[in-house]
Amino acid sequence: MKIAAFTLLLVASASASHYRSSESTLVDLWGQCGGETYLGDIDCTGGNYCKKINEYYSQCQPGGTNVTSVGRWGQCGGNGFTGTSLCEGSDKCQVWNDNYSQCIPSMDAEATAVPDNWVVSKGVCHNKCQGDDDTDVGNIATFEGCVAEAVKRGRYFAVWKNNKCQVLRTVYTYSMDPACTSAAYFDKSKYTCSGNSDYYGNDIGNTQTRFDRCLDACEYxxxxxxxxxxxxxxxxxxxxxxxxxxxxxxxxxxQPVKNDMGGAACKLIKST
Structure with a gap:
């Protein structure tokens, strides 16, 4: 039976590698946490719970402490599956085959538009600063979803290149690349902004800095x-x-005009 083979695969995988978190008493996702002859740790890392597969094997799976719902990427159905089919949040239970269903991000929940306080520049790759960590984001299907992830994480820049998402806290430079689209946050109560644009002429000064400080400095x-x-x-x-x-x-x-160098143009709402 296919589900039995899948279970045996999980058991074999866990036996071959001992999954252990940096916290010595916790077991990482997909690690063994129980079973009739098991003598190891039984508590899972945060966001996971110890699911009994059979009398010989229990495994840390997504779902957190609320085992009435299944966390993202956890099993939620299939022949022989006896757990809940309710996924957490807006995730949906995707049927892959008769023997296995899995909680995945719902496309209905994927952002369909960039918020109006983010300026989008096509052909622009914001560059990551040294020390900016936790920037690469997996399981994002669209550029709009990438920006939504940046908002969720409290970041101010989003980069979409070759269907991969990167969210950044601080940006000083960018490079031109037709494979990229980037977005940057701005305060819409103070500014209106347009990507790939310029206000030609009318310069009264300049300075080398990053985008957010450029906006802050203009006010004064x-x-x-x-x-x-x-x-x-x-x-x-x-x-x-x-x-x-x-x-x-x-x-x-x-009105801003097109700028082929990737510039962003912003104007104070209450200008003098």
């Missing part, structure tokens, strides 16, 4: 009796360390 920048009311943020050729923030003084009805 004055030169020649003119207050900054717009910015263009662009990666200048040959500068591998900082993007350049161009402070602008533009007419209130000024």
């Amino acid at each position: 920048y004055t030169s020649g009796g003119k207050n900054c009311n717009a910015v263009t943020y662009v990666q200048m050729p040959g500068n591998t360390y900082f993007g350049t923030c161009f402070f602008k003084y533009v007419p209130k009805d000024a």
